[in-house]
Amino acid sequence: MSKPLNIIFAGTPDFAAQHLQALIDSPHNVVAVYCPPDKPAGRGKKLTACATKELALKHDLIVEQPVNFKAEADQEQLASYKADVMVVVAYGLLLPEVILNTPRLGCINVHGSILPKWRGAAPIQRSLEAGDPQTGVTIMQMDKGLDTGDMIAKAYCDITPLDTSASLYQKLAELGPQALIDTLAQMATGDYPREPQNNELANYAAKLDKAEAELDWHQSADVLDRKIRAYNPWPVAQFTFNESTEKSHRIRIWQAQPKPSEQHDQVPGTILAADKHGILVATGEGALLLTSIQLPGKKALAVADVLNARADWFSPGQVITG
Structure with a gap:
């Protein structure tokens, strides 16, 4: 120089x-x-x-x-x-x-x-x-x-x-x-x-918008996985859980694993399984295993810890929106 x-x-x-x-x-x-x-x-x-x-x-x-x-x-x-x-x-x-x-x-x-x-x-x-x-x-x-x-x-x-x-x-x-x-x-x-x-x-x-954070389960597991990683740490991917007809919750997803080869005949957004490994959700192509989520007003936790307190929210067969 x-x-x-x-x-x-x-x-x-x-x-x-x-x-x-x-x-x-x-x-x-x-x-x-x-x-x-x-x-x-x-x-x-x-x-x-x-x-x-x-x-x-x-x-x-x-x-x-x-x-x-x-x-x-x-x-x-x-x-x-x-x-x-x-x-x-x-x-x-x-x-x-x-x-x-x-x-x-x-x-x-x-x-x-x-x-x-x-x-x-x-x-x-x-x-x-x-x-x-x-x-x-x-x-x-x-x-x-x-x-x-x-x-x-x-x-x-x-x-x-x-x-x-x-x-x-x-x-x-x-x-x-x-x-x-x-x-x-x-x-x-x-x-x-x-x-x-x-x-x-x-x-x-384009600049990220909070509206993009709500996931569409009709998309493939691979696409959803990329969105979750792209929106971490902001605006953080999320879905809506309807506790009742009058009460719903926005739940943030911090970590997930795509399961593109997972076969199912369920409506996208259906919970296929919920255990210590995570919450397995049906997608438009394959499934997505949620491993770290954040309930409203709480800190992000491993799904295994969330299920200890809120297993009733994520029972197999339930459909979560997005």
Whole structure:
């Protein structure tokens, strides 16, 4: 690498903070850190800083928190740092073209998927939900489109049958920082690759919605298993148990095992068995063994423990909705 770069960093959650830490530990100079304004959190609705801001303050870095970049004063403030490049990781704010063009080398983004397949807000969850065998991170040159910029570097990892969005998130948080440092080393030389994306291969990874969490038992066991893992830890897959005609409960599913070869002639959603191994539910194709669930107002427990207290809720032959 030639001369270290002066970098503006923009990010919000822990995923971003792990990339900021890598920059702090590198030869490069972080001249300013951008993150959203503090937000109310907890029962007291106390204004709380994001993980990126907390890390920046710990290292005595300058922190800027504009609501957006529409104000000319905010644009001028960013320009005053005279950065070589702006690194954006899970910032959550679309950057106007004037900002994209301000740093000498523009703005680059660490995106949590192998572009161009999953663009948008939830690439980790959508990749898992779709059954992709592999994912990774892409370092791209940002443009005015949504994750449409030229690709500079990629790093890959496999998706295992046990991965949840939480475990994949951590895998990518370990992959991304090194890919970022390697990319910046190339950019510092002034000679780095830029591969245009094939728009025909792109899919939009829409932000998750709570309504998606309610499972449809008519889908196959494999599809339902992927949804459960994709929605862990949020919004958490769930089904409705009707205790009576007047009273129903939303029950969250934290862990399950697909049984695609399980043969049955029952209506999807029918409980086929309930024992120490789990609750076996008929699906549109095969069956799904629920092994860890959460009753309303309770913590998540192994099904064997739940059945000790609520076996009457999950007797074979009952139909649960979704």
